[in-house]
Amino acid sequence: MPDVEVFEGQRSRLMGLAYRMLGSAAEAEDVLQDAYLRWSRAGQVEVPAAWLTTVVTNLCLNRLSLARVRRESYAGPWLPEPVLTADGALGPLETVEQRESVSLGVLVLLERLSPAERAVFILREAFGHPHREIAEILGIGEDHSRQLHRRARAHVGEDRRRRDVDAGRHRRIVETFFGATLDGNVGALERLLAEDVVAVADGGGEASAARRPIAGRTPVLRYLEGLGRRPEAALVTSRIAEVNGEPAVLLWVGDALYGVLSVQVEDGRVAGVRIVLAPRKLAFVAAQLA
Incomplete structure (x- = not known):
């Protein structure tokens, strides 16, 4: 029987792979359970990391088609489940590419890819696998892997702009933005928001949230003013934590x-506001905190 410790040594990396593939921490954990069952029944495995990567990737591919159908009937905008990442829950986030690929913004962009494109993009961009290995994992030709990668980069790259990567600067902007929202400081918010800022809230039909994305500085300002005037705003306590590789506000x-509030920062301005309010999507972070 394969060694349990070998699987556990791969767990955070595999969790990072499954989460990037599915955008759901709960589903990623289910995939790891299924992968462990297969691992426990396997005979001698020569290269455990490669074997487990192949199993997890293909288990995720099986789930992606069903997930896409569910999201078509989702109540309001869909955002990924947030995950606290400072403790390495999603594996190493040592490079810009690794951090970017778990950010809420990029995970939303990955939703526009086909399952195969998404797998190739993640294996190449986040994990650095050469196309020869990706082809073996997916059971396709090397040329096909390169073609899928080019197509995925084109789809994602249309709306992916390089973010500020200075964590200290990002954190200060998050703190200023959140403080201005709670205080109703319209002038400070106006200075912070990019002209084409977009705000998205995911209530999942369980919590009160805007049912459509809100685009443009003036509409977003009005929306944030409304949030600051909500009765529960006076009761909110908060702290900054690393969520999906970036500073975010836990509420x-x-x-x-x-809730979990994150902002996308570009050229020193807030270009995106994402608020996860759906209780079932907060369960994983709540468990991490506990």
Whole structure:
């Protein structure tokens, strides 16, 4: 029987792969359970990392088609489940590419890819696999892998702009932005927001949230002013934490985790606001905190 410790040594890397593929921490954990069952029944495995990468990737591919159908009937905008990443829950985030590929913004962009394109993009961009290995994992030709990668980069690259990578600067902007929202400081918010800023809130039909993305500085300003005037705003406590490789705000009302707010920063301005409010999507972060 294969060694349990070998699997556990690969767990965070495999979790990072499955999460990037699915955008759901809960589903990624289910995939790892299925992968472990297969691992426990396997005979002698010569290269455990490669074997497990292949199994996890293909388990995720099996789930992606069903996930896409579910998201077509999702109540309001869909955002990935947030994950606290400072403790290495999604594996190493040592490079810009690794951090970018777990950010909420890029994970949303990955939704426009076909399952095969998404797999090739993640294996190449986030994990640095050569096309020869990717082809073996997916059971395709090397040329086909390169073609899928080019297509994926074109789709994602249309809306992917290089973000600020200075974590300290990003954190200060997040703190200033959130403070201005709670205080109703319109002048400070106006200075922070990019002209083409987009705000997206995911309530999942469970929590009160805007049912469509809000685009443009003036509409987003009005939306943020409204958030600041909500009755629960006076009860909110918060702290900054690393979520999906970036500084974000964790929000509580009483002892309950109420939401996770992240901002996309480009050229020193807030270009995107993403708020996850759906309780089931906060369950993974809540468990991490516990």
